[in-house]
Amino acid sequence: MQLQIFTVDAFSDRPLEGNPAAVVPLTHDLDDETMLKIANELNLSETTFIHPLDDGHWTESSRFSLRWFTPACEVPLCGHATLATAHAIFDRLGEKHQEEIEFETLGGILKVKRDGKMLVMDFPSNPPKVVDSEPDIFRKIVDACTADLKTRVKEICYTPKAKYILVRLDDSVTVDELKRMTPNFSEMARLHDGSLVIAMGVTLSGDAQRGVPFRYHAYSRFFATWLGVNEDPVCGSWHSVMGPYWASQLGSKEFLFRQCSARGGDVRVSVLDKERVAIAGPAATVMTGYINI
Incomplete structure (x- = not known):
């Protein structure tokens, strides 16, 4: 055939x-x-x-x-x-x-x-919630993913509907540092079987918070080790999490995000309401x- x-x-x-x-x-x-x-x-x-x-x-x-x-x-x-x-x-x-x-x-x-x-x-919206007392496995996964940046994690959020973790790094972390971050994928796979978490993203505040000429509202990378994809170069479903998260942080509904993998890509997100987002x-x-x- x-x-x-x-x-x-x-x-x-x-x-x-x-x-x-x-x-x-x-x-x-x-x-x-x-x-x-x-x-x-x-x-x-x-x-x-x-x-x-x-x-x-x-x-x-x-x-x-x-x-x-x-x-x-x-x-x-x-x-x-x-x-x-x-x-x-x-x-x-x-x-x-x-x-x-x-x-x-x-x-x-x-x-x-x-x-x-x-x-x-x-797309359906997947707003994440801050994990105040995260399961021990979450912290271990985050540490393995963020590697040398693990001491500069500002916030850990989770969306059970998508089974995604969102990790926000401290605003002192630069975009270049995010690009150079080297997750320990074998350790991430060893630590967890994918029952609670199937993927995770690491995000960083945008240019307005950095005092540089504006290009993007936020930056991120996305990892789906438990689905057989260590790094997803530009992930649409991840932005159903990014949109509502940054809407809660910035008080806006329209965003231009940059996913800064080696290939890279720009994603426009509009938070339509509590249930839906437009990803373009x-x-x-x-x-x-x-x-x-």
């Missing part, structure tokens, strides 16, 4: 930046084991599998089934791969004049619309081809 495949860089308007995801349009049913094997073969942080709903054709349907797989497992929510999939539909598979599409996923109904060159995703960015197709299975 031959399947079409696209590789799309999300949260970048240029190839070879942002976060890559593979998009596989399905013309036949595939079992879960085969989808996982394909994701493992491609070895990107996420591979998506999509097909039109309501017996529609690609150029006619506005509703699609969407599933996300890392090389290790299926996941319930992924932002950058949703953005990549929407780009593939708008740009390659579907009706080019279409303005909004809807995905049925394990994480619920997700909508994506076009806004010029940007794609805007309507561009995307670029890098490769098109076929996979034989």
